[in-house]
Amino acid sequence: MKRIITFIVTILVLSGVMAVSSPGLLDKVRLGLDLKGGFEILYEAQPIEAGQKVTTESLNQTAKSLEKRANVLGTSEPEVTTEGANRIRLKIAGVTDEAEVRKKMKEPANLTFRSANGCKDATDFCKIELLGSDFKENGAEVRYNTLNQPEISITVKDKAKFAEVTKRLIGKELGIYLDETQLSAPVVNSELTDGNASITGNYTMEEANTIRDTINLGALPLKLTEKYSQSVGATLGKQSLDKTIQAGLIASAFILIFMIGMYRLPGILASFALILHTWLLILVFVAADFTLTLPGIAAFILGIGMAVDANIITNERIREEMRNGRSVMSAVKLGNKSSFRTILDSNITTIIVAGVMFAYGTGAVKGFALVLIVEIVLSIATNVYFSHFLLTLLVKAGLLKKPKQFGVKESEIRAL
Amino acid sequence: MRFKKEFDFVGVSKYFYTISIILTIVGIICLSVFGLNYGVDFRAGSNVDISTSKALTSAEVQPILKEIGIGEDASITPGDKRINIRFTEVLNEDQDHALKAAILKLDKTASFEINTVDTEMAKELGRNAIYAVLISCIGIIIYVGIRFEWRFALAAILALLHDAFMVITVFSIFRLEVDLIFITAVLTIIGYSINDTIVIFDRIRENLRFSKTKTHDDIVVLVNKSVNQMILRSLYTALTVFIAAFFLYLFGGESIKMFSLAMVIGLVFGAYSSIFIASPFWVLLKSKQKTQKASNPSKV
Numbered sequence: 001m002k003r004i005i006t007f008i009v010t011i012l013v014l015s016g017v018m019a020v021s022s023p024g025l026l027d028k029v030r031l032g033l034d035l036k037g038g039f040e041i042l043y044e045a046q047p048i049e050a051g052q053k054v055t056t057e058s059l060n061q062t063a064k065s066l067e068k069r070a071n072v073l074g075t076s077e078p079e080v081t082t083e084g085a086n087r088i089r090l091k092i093a094g095v096t097d098e099a100e101v102r103k104k105m106k107e108p109a110n111l112t113f114r115s116a117n118g119c120k121d122a123t124d125f126c127k128i129e130l131l132g133s134d135f136k137e138n139g140a141e142v143r144y145n146t147l148n149q150p151e152i153s154i155t156v157k158d159k160a161k162f163a164e165v166t167k168r169l170i171g172k173e174l175g176i177y178l179d180e181t182q183l184s185a186p187v188v189n190s191e192l193t194d195g196n197a198s199i200t201g202n203y204t205m206e207e208a209n210t211i212r213d214t215i216n217l218g219a220l221p222l223k224l225t226e227k228y229s230q231s232v233g234a235t236l237g238k239q240s241l242d243k244t245i246q247a248g249l250i251a252s253a254f255i256l257i258f259m260i261g262m263y264r265l266p267g268i269l270a271s272f273a274l275i276l277h278t279w280l281l282i283l284v285f286v287a288a289d290f291t292l293t294l295p296g297i298a299a300f301i302l303g304i305g306m307a308v309d310a311n312i313i314t315n316e317r318i319r320e321e322m323r324n325g326r327s328v329m330s331a332v333k334l335g336n337k338s339s340f341r342t343i344l345d346s347n348i349t350t351i352i353v354a355g356v357m358f359a360y361g362t363g364a365v366k367g368f369a370l371v372l373i374v375e376i377v378l379s380i381a382t383n384v385y386f387s388h389f390l391l392t393l394l395v396k397a398g399l400l401k402k403p404k405q406f407g408v409k410e411s412e413i414r415a416l
Numbered sequence: 417m418r419f420k421k422e423f424d425f426v427g428v429s430k431y432f433y434t435i436s437i438i439l440t441i442v443g444i445i446c447l448s449v450f451g452l453n454y455g456v457d458f459r460a461g462s463n464v465d466i467s468t469s470k471a472l473t474s475a476e477v478q479p480i481l482k483e484i485g486i487g488e489d490a491s492i493t494p495g496d497k498r499i500n501i502r503f504t505e506v507l508n509e510d511q512d513h514a515l516k517a518a519i520l521k522l523d524k525t526a527s528f529e530i531n532t533v534d535t536e537m538a539k540e541l542g543r544n545a546i547y548a549v550l551i552s553c554i555g556i557i558i559y560v561g562i563r564f565e566w567r568f569a570l571a572a573i574l575a576l577l578h579d580a581f582m583v584i585t586v587f588s589i590f591r592l593e594v595d596l597i598f599i600t601a602v603l604t605i606i607g608y609s610i611n612d613t614i615v616i617f618d619r620i621r622e623n624l625r626f627s628k629t630k631t632h633d634d635i636v637v638l639v640n641k642s643v644n645q646m647i648l649r650s651l652y653t654a655l656t657v658f659i660a661a662f663f664l665y666l667f668g669g670e671s672i673k674m675f676s677l678a679m680v681i682g683l684v685f686g687a688y689s690s691i692f693i694a695s696p697f698w699v700l701l702k703s704k705q706k707t708q709k710a711s712n713p714s715k716v
Contacts, residue, residue, distance in 0.1 A: 034671065037527075042537070099513040227534040233527030236467045240669030247667035251660040258656060295597060298664060298672050299604075305657030306611070312656075313615065316649045342618040345563055346611040352555040353607035357600065360548040362541075365600045372604070 605682030
């Protein structure tokens with residue numbers, strides 16, 4: 001009696017928790033770009049000056065600046081990650097004007113201060129004296145000068161370097177360039193030792209603010225080239241999501257019907273374990289803040305197929321023991337025990353493959369592998385331990401005592 | 417124990433070996449003559465998928481491309497309310513923009529999916545895929561070698577390489593597009609194939625423990641018995657996963673269609689190879705050991 005109550009309470013509580021939490025949980029699953037639209041770009045970073053190296057620091061710095069820019073542009077949840085030694089992956093969802101964002105992201109790549117030192121022409125600013133990376137992050141400010149005109153003050157990182165440049169260029173022009181556009185070309189009046197400089201010109205306040213923002217954002221230490229890009233329209237993403245979920249539901253329904261038809265009561269228990277498995281997977285996704293992508297859903301559905309395998313192995317094993325003439329109790333016990341090792345071995349080999357996919361894959365492949373790994377671990381918890389637990393409870397409670405309830409015909413049973 | 421009429425899986429394996437060898441040769445010829453139809457992931461270029469409210473034809477799209485000055489050799493594949501354009505060159509931002517604007521003029525509700533891969537990147541993806549397959553194999557050899565023995569590992573690897581190769585062959589013959597997701601599918605097939613093989617091997621190992629196999633015939637009987645015991649499980653599992661993959665293929669999103677198709681093909685080969693290739697191959701390896709060490713037969 002106690003066991004029946006335990007069984008019923010377990011089922012009811014879990015069903016209740018799943019039913020109540022599912023709608024909220026599903027809403028919280030973070031969808032990938034392929035499911036909600038957006039774009040992803042993989043940049044390769046190169047040093048702005050030839051011969052220099054891309055350091056981890058400069059790469060991280062660049063990634064940070066990119067993220068800042070994306071935020072300034074008002075995009076929702078930009079995701080910027082560095083990859084390997086010189087790559088940055090950028091993901092932005094729900095952008096209406098993609099081209100604009102893309103352009104802005106890498107546009108002010110080169111803030112340079114140039115002199116005409118050794119150039120053919122005095123107006124030909126060919127020598128780069130200072131780079132955007134020489135200026136302090138967020139160091140640019142707009143203020144009013146004595147003539148009540150807006151000017152932009154900037155701060156350099158290395159005072160000595162700036163002093164040296166300005167000393168050398170006294171009386172000469174120092175061109176301030178954003179890529180190939182000259183912002184201003186002030187004449188250096190004196191050696192600047194405090195590391196501050198100001199850009200003056202006939203700017204309106206608005207212009208000055210734009211230049212300031214550009215300089216602040218423009219301190220990209222590295223040059224970026226697009227190596228891979230994927231952009232998905234929002235409608236298309238939604239379409240893929242709906243279609244794939246629909247396919248998943250049909251497949252799942254088929255699998256559950258198959259399990260119940262094949263294994264009767266244990267099949268129902270297995271189906272319950274499968275539903276629990278799916279719910280836990282979604283829970284893990286939300287808790288760990290994973291992003292669900294289309295290949296992820298594929299792994300999800302196929303993983304259910306694989307979880308079914310664990311149930312089939314166990315149930316077939318139990319049936320086999322029964323056909324060999326064992327009692328229901330000992331058949332379940334033996335079946336659970338010997339199927340466990342098989343399931344573990346077969347699942348670990350799949351984890352090895354998934355682990356390699358995770359290590360060597362990028363983007364979609366990584367997501368797929370991650371879902372597969374999580375699923376296998378969860379599958380062992382739910383479709384092995386939990387399934388066994390429920391089955392043993394019922395058998396011990398005396399509710400499952402006839403081989404027929406396992407789909408085994410009396411005529412198939414032979415003497416031990 | 418009562419004797420039940422059992423199917424002689426090992427006996428018929430020579431026919432299946434022949435079939436597999438023929439298929440492998442066909443595959444090698446096919447791959448070396450036609451190669452694979454690489455998607456944008458591996459060949460560099462841009463792939464544009466457009467979902468529209470009405471059917472667009474190539475004839476409608478062609479002039480647009482011409483006007484923008486791109487895609488002289490682009491392949492345009494119209495579908496039901498969608499159209500795919502595959503460029504061999506990498507679309508730059510302006511071209512990308514121009515294309516979108518032009519298509520939106522034709523159909524206001526058009527939705528786009530654009531993938532662009534740089535040549536260098538494409539090469540790297542391909543290289544990583546090969547590494548992934550090789551490292552998976554090594555991992556499996558190590559694990560199976562420790563948990564079972566090297567003969568099982570070798571037979572399992574043979575079967576999984578066979579399955580992966582068969583899927584690649586089918587894709588080569590039917591000119592289906594091979595992209596990054598396809599590689600994922602192949603790796604997953606490897607995962608399933610090994611899963612299926614291990615379950616059967618596990619039974620062989622278990623039966624070995626309780627038997628005294630002395631001759632080649634003893635091993636054949638034992639493997640046949642094991643496979644017969646596991647055949648239902650193998651079929652059921654293959655069926656359930658097959659159905660899942662098949663429904664994904666039929667109803668799933670466009671971008672995982674090829675993935676699902678590869679899975680469907682791979683699952684069939686996976687179930688087949690575990691029974692008709694891996695197990696008989698293990699018999700072959702095991703018998704060799706027996707003739708050398710007939711005096712020490714019980715070692716597993």
